[in-house]
Amino acid sequence: MFGKQKNGMKFLRTRLFLDNLKSFIKGWLLKFTNMKIGNQESISEWHLISEYKIDINWREELGEVNHSRIHNMSLGADTINGTLLKPGKVFSLRKILGEATIQKGYAQGPVFRNGKTTYTTGGGLCLDSSVLFNAVLYGNLKILEKYNHSTDLWGEDRFVDLGRDATYVYGRKDLKFQNNTNSDIVINMGVSKEDLYIWCKILSRDQVVTKVRVEKNILNELLPEDSENIEFVKGWEVITNRYSQLDDGEMLTYSKKEIYKPFVKGIS
Template sequence: MTAIRNKPMIKFLRTRLLLDDVRSLLKGWYFQFVSPENRLPRDAEAERDEIVLSEIRILMKWKEELQDLNYGRFHNMNLGCRIVNGTVIPPGRIFSLRKFLRGATEEMGFMPGPMFVRGRTIHATGGSACLISTLLFNVALQANMDILEKHNHSADMWGEERFIDLGLDATYVYGRKDLKFRNTHSADIRILAEMSGYELHCRLVSDKPLAGTTTVRTKLLRELHPAGAPSETSSAYRKGWIVATERSFRDESGTTGTTYYKEEKYAPFFLS
């Protein structure tokens, strides 16, 4: 039976959290973070007037090889959606997923689920909650938000069965890898996230439209193979990749410029 970790796995957790706080303070972010309590009730009239700035839907699959962990996996995604749902981010303020998911512990209601660590799958409490990070990154990217911190997964764990394109995934590890983005819009934005059946759905809404349009592209720059492994034996391992993600924004005057660009590495690994 696979052992399940119930506590955050990060060594020197308090030190890492302190360093993240110091970094945020030095960058001027620390007092700009929105609180999980920063929610406003939605009435029917306000809902009718809301403008969708960006939206993403991800259809998840039941993984037979995960057996009973599937229940925890879907439970954690659903709970993560409920934790961030309704959050209001005023102009210039910053969303940090760490402030919301924290350690994704049993005390918060999370269950054991799969988690990717150093190119392999382990089972840990809160596993699969990082799908919330992926949802939020994509809607923030599409809405031309300022991406302050984002991390991809260490490897392309699902291969051709991946649920989203490489470069558009975003992992979350308490004390080590966070998702942070700033509201660059001229009005409040609200996060709406939910899980219905096997579908994850997330939107950013506001009472004002974006002052332009965004275009997001990903490009595979390079294919990677394990050291010493010839490409003809690729069925024995999962390829790695170097991927570039680029976002351009065309404002109302017709001027287009790049507002996000990042190259990320997915390490190759042998299949056991």
């Protein structure tokens, strides 16, 4: 057991080093920030750039673990809330949230790998990363790094549309974006435990005009091999495009092609 833990820590350190190296090469590393809006500063006069809300589905099959996943979402939202980005600065969810640990107050929650549900400390944080991504998407901010989930586990009952989910795995899958406006911006985020939704707003100190159109196209429907007479969940190849609407037309400001793998139910 100790040997496995040691190897796991070594692997994590390697992944963190490689992530920092990539950020250095791309010129992001020195632009990361964990600055928070001052307690004495009011944002009531700031301007709304974008906002997004995701309903939290109460998954009956998870039982009491639902409370833990919502607790994790709320704790993550509280940590992100109030983050301030000056023009040109880069947001990294890894730099803000870090690793979800028991010491930070996180509980065991569900995560989904290869079409199966497992449990780990901090499970549920993918709704935080997903609602933040969508607010950033509609705010026309520059998206640097984003990962979708590997499978479309919930099908038509998915919490956001294909191409609009953003997973977070410490040291492996991050959400990074840049404040490409000329104004300071702040992230507001919270969870309504009573009405079961998570929300995110992007606010700017100065007026920032953003008009965007987001479009998703399914490129391919993916099926597992030998799909006859077995129960399976389809996979997809999708592309998500964002267009900034200008006086003289539109300009493509984000485009990402993503794959959700098909899987046979009951087989990892």
